Structures are given as C-alpha cells and as structure tokens.
Amino acid sequence: MSIIYGDQNIFLPSHGNYGRYLLDSILKCKDKIALIDGAYDKIITFSDLAQRAVNLTSYLKEQGVKQNDVVALCSENRIEYMITIIGVFSSGATLACINNAYSDDEMTHSLDIAKPKYIFLSPETRDKYNKIIKNRKGIEKIIVFENTNNTNAINFDDIVTKRNVDVKTYKHVDLKGGTALILYSSGTTGLAKGAKITHTNLITSAQQSLPSTRDLITIFVSPWSSTMGLICSLHEIVQGKTIAFLPRFNERQYLNAIQKYKIAILTVAPPVVVILCKSTIAKEYDLSCVEIIHCGGAPLNMSVISELKSKYPHIKHVLQGYGMTEAAGTLTAESEDDCKEGSVGKIVAGNIIKIVDVETRKILGPGQTGEVCVKGAAQFDGYIGKDSKDEFDEDGFYKTGDIAYYDEDGFFYVVDRIKELIKYKAWQVPPSELEDLLLQHPAVKDAAVSARPDVLAGELPTAFIVKQPNANIAERDIVEFIDKKVSPWKRLRGGVIFVKEIPKTSSGKIIRRKLREMLPKLPASKL
Template sequence: MLRLLKEATSTFGLARFGFRCTTSIPRRCAPSFSTQPATGYERNIVESPYNVDIPKLCVTDYIFHEVDRAADKPAVTCGSSKRSYNYGMIYEMTRRMAHALLAQKGCAMRPKEVIGVLLPNIPEFVPALHGGLMAGLTVTFANPLYTPEEICRQFDNANVRLVITLPVLLPVAQIYKTKAKKYRGTVCIGGKHNFEDNVFGFQQLLMEDHRVELPEVDPEETAILPYSSGTTGVPKGVELTHNNLVANLAQGTHPEMNKYCRPEFAGCTETILTIPPFFHIYGFNAILNSVLKSRNHLVSIPRFIPEDYIQCLLEFRPNFLFVVPSLMLFLATHPKVTADHLSSVDTLLVGAAAASIQLQEKFKQKCGREVDIAQGYGMTESSPVTLCTPYKYDLSKVGTCGQLYPNTKARIVSLADGSNLGPHQPGELHVRGPQIMKGYLNNNPATRETLDDEGWLHTGDVAYYDQDGYFYIVDRTKELIKVKGNQVSPTELENLILELPEVSDVAVAGIADETAGELPRAYVVLKQGQSLDEQVVIDHVKGRVVKYKQLAAGVMFVKEIPRNAGGKIQRHQLHLLGAQLDD
C-alpha cells in the first residue's frame, strides 16, 4: 500500500491541475404527497411522500462504510491529468491525512479547529477535506479563483488555523498567514516540506508514520462551513453538522430519487462526469459525496476548458452528467459537441439554477434521442437538496423542480398576510427537515432572519405546488444574483462601490442574460458636484472580486435609489428603472 501510495501521489504538476500559467474498514461505523389537516396555524403543511432512515454518524464514516467491498473500483479521476484513485486508495489517503493533521509536529491541529481548503476539482480534494472531518476538525472551503482579499476575509471570519492548497496558491496562504491568529501551517499538494515557512508536503505527510488515536466525532458538531449570502447580505458561514450532511445523503438514497439505489442498477458502476466545483455545496455534498457513497466513478476537471471537457466526453463515455444551465447550453449549442459525444449519456441532473423547457429541448435535439433530465432545488443552508424530480416522473410537469426530498416538509406562505397557502397559490417557500443548517456562524441576527423558532428555513424564493405535490419556483424575494449558478451578493458589491469617494448611494441588481442567467449591474448616485466614469467603477470592483462577481452588465448613473419607508432597496424597481434607461 505504501508503494502504491507513493506512485499515485508522485505525478503532480501545476499544468495538470488545469491552471494554465487500503482498504481499511472505517473505525465506526411513490405514494402521493399529503398536507396536514387544514385547521389552525399549521394548515397546508406539505409533507414528502417518501421517508428514509437517517443514521447518526460522522459523514466520512457514512460515506466510506464497508468501503473494502469496493476497494478496487475506480473512485475519482482527474479528466485533465488522468490521475486516478480507486476506493481502497482514496480511503487510505483520507485515513492517513486525518492522522497527519493531528500528529504532524509543527502544524498539529486540535479537534474542532478549522482548516481552510483552497483547491479546484482534483482527486486529492477528497482526502484533504474528509481527512479533516475524520480528525474531528471543521472545514471551510473557498473558490481558488477568489482574490486574496476575498479568501482572507472568509478564512478570518471562520478562524482558519491551517490551509490546504497547491503550490501556485501558496502566496495566498502566506498572505493569510500574516493576518491569522495561532496559524498552524500550510499543507501543499504537489509541494514538499519547508519547515522554515511552516509548509508541509501532502505526499510526505501521507507517507510518514503518524501515530495518534483518532477522536470519536459527535454528529451534532459543525462539519463544514461553506459561505453563503443566504437571502440577503454579505457572505456568511453556514454551520452544517455531520447530521445535516448525512441526512441529505441518506435522503438521496431513496429509490424514487436515485436510480443507483434501484434493484435494476444493483452492483453496476457507472461513470459520472461533473464540472460544478467541489467548493460549492452542490458540488461537495450533492455530487462528490453522493457519488462516493454510491460507489460510482466520478470524473472531473479542475477548471472548465471546453476542449478538455469535450475530450472527457469522448474518452470516458460518461453515463451521467451533473450540469448547471450554462454548461447545458454549451453542450446543446457548441458546434464541436456532436451527438456522438453525448451517445453514452442517459441522464442529466441540473442544479444551481433552473433549466428552461426550451433549453431541455435544445439538448435533446442535439442528442437526437430521449434523455432523462432531472432537476432539483436547494440552498447551502439545506445541505443542499430539498426538492428533486423523481427518477421517473410525469413529463407533463413542465417547469417543475420536483417533489419534496424524503423526510422534508414545506409550506407556501402568503406575502400579504403570512398565512399558509394551498395548491397553485404562489408565496414564499419555507422548508423544514433534518438537512437544515445549525445556523450562521457568530451571526444570530442573520440566523433568526432566515431560520425561525420552529425550524422553518425561509428560502426567499416565491413558489407554488400543484395537486400532486410538485413544486415550481416562479420568482425570488431574496436579493441574490445568480451568475452561471454562482451566488453574487449585491451587498458585497455595493460595499465595495461605496469606497469610492464620489459615490453617495448605490444599488446592485441582476440583469437577465441568456448564457449566464443574470449579470450584475450597478446603479450609482453621485455626490453633488462630483463626476465619475463608468469604467472607474467597473475597474474598482474588478480588482477586488472573482470574475463572475464583476459588473458585466455595466454601471448606470441615476438620480436616486428606490427605497421603501424603512430604507430598504426596492430591487424590483431597479429592473424597471434599468429598462427605461436602456430604452
């Protein structure tokens, strides 16, 4: 095993990460929907027609339970470098990483402390993150394309003590090191030990003999801290426990929701190609963890490069694709993607945003045949899935995002009087279930605004359900902008623009875009007697945020920002204002 481990982890190179510039057994182990009686305050509560048993386990133990039975099956592969690990190897790497994080002299962590993972989609993401969870640590992860300022802001808020990253991103970790309190060290995947700078090579850590007893992990403890803007405001740390993650994975094992849990697929191993990032809750729990749990073969690439993705379609012949609408549009319209490229694909699952019926039809036309297209709905705050179309469902349910996930309840709340509404009446969607977050890290006001005393998560989305319990998202009350499935906080951009001394007031809203879904646009009010060029505003934001947050829809200078009596920005009026100015 040591020899195999050394060979498997010795082929690192920066270009292979997509940046162009063991078999040990874990130590621990279609009915119709219903509404509650229409009496009292709790009338019109919609309940999932499905239920599953949810074990109380560390999420890593749940995923790798009885992994020795699949030790030789391929687990994760980098579609760019072709670096690949089977289930036995990936579990052994995870176990060794857990020991190293607790025992390595110079950077030994203590249970419940936080590590920051700064990685693209590479196979080593699994032992990096799950090694931390197995060691009883909390893990936060960030987009490696974020600016150093964005990364440091998140890691500081989460109180990160150790960072796991790549050689090309070491300078960012070193910037954070100068700001952090009680910083333990940096683990570098593809690097070597550098004790002077407190940097530890990933391969060397796994090869060394670290003798330490791993702790028993309390499933009620916070496992991960992804960052989300929720329904409004700047990004906040979402406390998701092991129970939350395990619950959402277990919910996804119901045979009505997951074809791999159906008798006709028992024992098979399919190849699944994915691009949504593992540092997003959709990519992490709904894709990476669920595929590992089902013992299928997950292929991904560190960064979306069209030629690389198209080559993966030909080389790996995937049966199943995880996509976002912008990728689905690429597959449906790009001239280099042919029906032959998609000939092996029988199922797509669309996440992060809704795929229109027109887009689904375009994709099927490209394939030249019927393909199962599933859709879902969720939030970071719900681990993430709360709604999903069943494995087979009535195709007349045009535009649905599915039925309630097992063990989940929902209600549609009137925006006028707060009452619970019945079928075909739109209102704000509230959901409740075992996958709902613990709360926002060190932010009780934001937690109370989103999660009420009865455990209902207020999603900020306007929806309705039909007589069969299928839900439809029709609008958003929340302020977030969705760019290619990525969350963009208007508040974050507004705070940056207000740093410009010429600006008196500002509001940011999303403008519809066929490819991206939405693009951010700023509406700026200047101080009296001041002038400012649009490009100055764009460049000021550009230097501070990742590309998808930039003001791609431009800047408009206006006389005033529409606000209500309480001073809150009325973003729906911004859209009307923008349309008038465009004309």
C-alpha cells in the same frame, strides 16, 4: 393548505461521525475506481482513497486537532481535495471549504469568520493567497498539495503516503453533534456567509439520493467548494459510483472527457447546459454515451431543455433539482421514474417544506405561489459568527427567499428570488421568465435580466446580452423580439446592454448585484 414532509426515517449511526459514515461505504468498493481527474488522466481507487484519508486523520489527531477546531481547504478540484475532505471529517474537526476563485477581500473575509488553525492549499492557491495567509496569526500549519520547497509549508504527500494506518481497525472519533463543514453561501447579494453544516445534516443528505442499480459514471465541473459540487459528489461516493471531474470548466476539455471516459451522467449548473446547446465544436466529439443530465444551482429555462433534447436526442432525461447551502444540499429532486417537465421535483428525505404568503405569512396550498420555508434534519445550524435568528420564522422554518409553488402531485416549481423580482409600477416581473425567452433568440449566447431604477415606474426590466460569435443583432431587435412574447409590463423598458459575459457564481447563479453595479457606467437606452 398543508406542510409537505419528506421521508423522516433517517438512519443516524450511533458514532455520529460523517467521515466514518463515508469510509464505511468506501471500503465496500475495494479496488474499483473512485475518482478520475479528467484534466490530467489520474485515477484513485476506493481502497486508496480510504487509506490516504485515514492516514490524514491519523496525522491530524497526532497534531492535537480536535472537534470544533477549524481546518480550511482552498484548492481547485483535484484528487487530494477529496482525500482532505474525508480525512478532516473523520478527525472530528470542522472543515471550511473556501472558493479558489475568491478575490483577496473575499478570501480575507472567509478566513476572518472561520478562524482556521490549519489550511490545505494547492500550489496554485498557495501562490495566489500567500501574502494573505502569512498575515493570519491564527493559522498554525500550512499543508500544500504536491512537493514544495517552502520551508513554512508541509508536504501533503508525506502525510498521506508515508504512513500506513490500518483502515479497518482505526478508531475514529465518536461525535455527539457538532459542525462538520462550513460552506460559504454563493454571495449573490454581498459577501458570502459561512453556513454551519452538521454531521447529522450530512448523514441525512447522503440518504436523499435513491440508490441506482446501474453503474454509470458522472462528471462534475462545479467546484467542490460549492454546495452543488461537493454534496452531489459525496452522494455518488457514498453509493460507490465512479466520478470524473475537471478543475475548472473548459469546453473542449469537458467534451473530450465525456468521450474518453464514456460519461453517462452530467451533473451541471444551467450555464453548462446552455453551452452544450450553443456549442459549435460538440459535433467533433462522440457524446452518444450521455443518457442523463442532472441540473441544479439555478433554474433551467424550458427553451434550453427543448433545444438540448433536439440537438442531443440520445439524452433520455434532463432532471432538475432545487437545493441550497442552508439545507445541506437538496430540497427537492426529480428521478428517472418520477419527473415532470419544468419542475424541480418532489421533496426529498429529511426535509419539511411550507409555502407561505410573502406578506401575511399564511400557509398556501397547491398552485399558490409564495416563499419557500424549510426545516428538518438537513437544516443547517445557522451562520458562523452571525446572529441568525432573523433567518427563521417563529416555527423554526428557514426563510429561503425563494418564490415557488407546488402542484397537486407534489412537484415543485421555482419562480424566482424575492429580492430579484423586478417591481414595475404595481406589477412584479420575474427575471427568469425573460431570460428564458431571450435564450430562444438564435443570436443570443447568454442572457440575464435585472432592474434599472426609475423615478416614475420604480424599476425597469433591463437585459444584459452575450452575443453569439459573429452575430449581427441590435438593441431594437431584442426589444421587439420580447415585445411580441410578453405582457406590456414585462417589456424591456430599461433597454438592452451587450456584454462579454454574464457574472455568475461557481454554481451558475447570476450575480445580479454585479449587473446593477454596471448600470451607472453604461449609457441608458434610447427607446
């Protein structure tokens, strides 16, 4: 029985500024391509990225923006997004990344808890949220990417292209701690919470990926407002690697970008891997350049990994990782040289993990399943505008709510979320186990499992199924398929519901509360 420690020898520069830390790495790469916009075939070099970011930093300082002032950013993935991120970090202000897919209520909630003074928008998000933003009295300036005729907005290009600050001699703000970033949790159980990520958290996170000697291009499609999308992209930038991205997932556009830019690494959430497995158009593209898939954001089913490797034999590794917003990214990860199928890897630098019994809070040893609790230099600084004391135990460990275990070799295996375990009579049923099995059925394109309330049994496992195009499958077929593969208490006693899509967060996590909301509106099973 023990606590597991990642490497605690983290380099923390005396200036304490994550933006400057990023720029020091970027400037070493000079005219190498930094970003490729795969949707519009646009590029920017590392030197131009640095120049425009520092120009933005200079502008913000001239406007009086200081440490702890909040600057919001709401946009689809685009080159201007990354310029803004680096520029705001470097200025010492706090950046709030808001998901561009939020509903009006979610957008209002995010702005209300962050209280930004400035907000950066794309033309798309300006039009979408214009009324909400205009009604926020605390927002002093609105900066819009691309040219704008709106007299109430400032043109981003004028800020970053019409000045020429000396990037090598520019004096950045020295910081002694402080919040660098507000990242909103995925909100699988309710409105998102704004996690405060410090400069120390981000500098620690940047040192968690082992440097690679191979110069391979990675493509990202996860939104940069998500932890997975943003933190993983910044890891690549710190290492001087070229990254391609798309503003949103489109299957044909994604496959075309892989072929066109000779993408070697896919960093994705599980839904994209499932799409690749089930794709009927992938054969039209040359995807032989792909060597590695990094998958995170939610557990990846073993059956999907097997199917993927069978369909794309040129893929050498499917590497999983486990992380969260509250840990500034990664907790555990696999590498090419140190991996074990089905695991999410070993603990990474800056983290300390213990697995505890859910009821007694006793620390557990190898092979024993319990709640993951974490602390360390990467641990966040609580939630903005919210008392976070109940989120931590008496020893300062953040209680993740995730159920996992580790083996004798130090590899971790995530089982499920405490709140998502289905309680059928005296038994606990992990939804992910049933989802793994459902995805093995050839007529199933996507699947999710949730609980249907029941007076006698407590909860009944219920499947939500997206059929493959033209598939002829009935509820009874799915139920019988699962019956043959599981113990009696894991059967789909709540029935099967066919839906057009599974509700998921941008990072690929199933939003089970939305599944539960659908239950009263749908007919009960006739099993």
